[in-house]
Amino acid sequence: MAPLTNGKVPKSTKMHSKVVIIGSGPAGHTAAVYLARANLNPVLFEGFMANGFAAGGQLTTTTDVENYPGFPSGILGPELMDKFREQSLRFGTTIITETVSKIDLSARPFRYWRESEENDVPETADTIIIATGASAKRLGLKGEVTYWQSGISACAVCDGAVPIFRNQPLAVIGGGDSAAEEATYLTKYGSHVYVLVRRSELRASKIMAKRLMNNPKITILWNTVATECQGDGDLLNNLRIKDVNTGEERDLPVRGLFYAIGHEPATALVRSQLQTDPDGYIITVPGTTQTSVKGVFAAGDVQDKRYRQAITSAGSGCMAALEAERLIAEEEEGVDED
CATH class of the missing domain: 3.50.50.60 (FAD/NAD(P)-binding domain)
Known part of the structure; x- marks a missing residue:
């Protein structure tokens, strides 16, 4: 299957984005919806079998989802994620079906490489939302x-x-x-x-x-x-x-x-660059999605070892989007929040 986009950005084009989202579960798509509606033109890398899952994450491997609000008769996991994706696209998110395989968070703008172009010139982003999830052992x-x-x-x-x-x-x-x-x-x-x-x-x-x-x-x-x-x-x-x-x-x-033998957070991409706990989950500032690197936010199961629910992931995706939007606005206005 060839990598796909929503038609806005050719694969060969080197991009600079205000915000890049890595991950395509409820956290990633919720962040995308909020950012797209804020006219920030988010780019979402949904991955190609990243972490062993199809685009959409763990919910693509489930059958009936009966505890997500708004679906009183339940909904199939893959169908729910299709709806998330459709909503992201509707508001203008650029979705790229490739995996980000390398990232450099040492300086802003952050640099990252697609799996197919790891030795090529990197693309860049002012802010990044990590929403790569976790998988059950x-x-x-x-x-x-x-x-x-x-x-x-x-x-x-x-x-x-x-x-x-x-x-x-x-x-x-x-x-x-x-x-x-x-x-x-x-x-x-x-x-x-x-x-x-x-x-x-x-x-x-x-x-x-x-x-x-x-x-x-x-x-x-x-x-x-x-x-x-x-x-x-x-x-x-x-x-x-x-x-x-x-x-x-x-x-x-x-x-x-x-x-009930634990989960493995998909943090190999950033574990050496962001503060993580002993189990590999990204540590965020309490009450926020801000990581140990300014401009990098973490949402969903990749930073949540307690709840790991679609609804809590979506909520943290909203938080990450609002926090990224605020940071971008403050920096564009020349405000230093530090």
């Missing part, structure tokens, strides 16, 4: 690809209420706070929740561990790992699990499997 189990989003998920809040999981036995893999939160949340919908913990103890905080162990709808399977996801070809209906001490394997009939 997977285990690579046998059958995982077949039943991903057909019984396997990495977000209980996103998918737990889906009809296929209601009043069904479910499983969660993980031993930290996220696993405890996911399992507890799933008890609202599932008939019973099994938590597979590889060790003989939880990594979760004491209060979360106590909550998990005291819930009558939760059973913790210690020293246990999953080895295979099985089903009827359409939906998951069984896990093969193994006791790590004895090596004994058995079946665990469940209709849903939720991974």
Whole structure:
């Protein structure tokens, strides 16, 4: 598939932009809509299978999205992202289906290179919004690809209420706070929740561990790992699990499997140039999307390790756009906010 644009900027043209957005999920497109309506002519690089996802990010791999406001009957993830994209284009965003593979944030204007032109003359931007997202860590189990989003998920809040999981036995893999939160949340919908913990103890905080162990709808399977996801070809209906001490394997009939083993933020592009936390998430000034480099903003899951929802990503995309717009206006007026 050849790189595409919306027709405004030929691929060979060297651009200077007031603002460039890297990423095409809810955060990136929300920022684009706000900036385009402010007549700042944003350029959005939606990537070409960047971070392992098609343009649109993680939502392109989901089925029904039932918790995004404005869609009372739900909407398919890919369809929702198509609507985001259409709205960005409607207001004049230049969308480029290429991946930014190299960036220099050492001085303004910032320099960046497209993947296909990494050794060529760079393009430049006065401000940059990083909205590259994060991806759930997977285990690579046998059958995982077949039943991903057909019984396997990495977000209980996103998918737990889906009809296929209601009043069904479910499983969660993980031993930290996220696993405890996911399992507890799933008890609202599932008939019973099994938590597979590889060790003989939880990594979760004491209060979360106590909550998990005291819930009558939760059973913790210690020293246990999953080895295979099985089903009827359409939906998951069984896990093969193994006791790590004895090596004994058995079946665990469940209709849903939720991974709670962490996420990987897509920050390789900027990790050496922006302040990040130990897990690689971009650190922003509290209450803002401003990063450690003036003029660079971060929005969405790339800086949010707690919520990771489409709606919170969209909200931070709005914040980044307004903050970039304000900075550009102040500098054009000769105002130094420092």
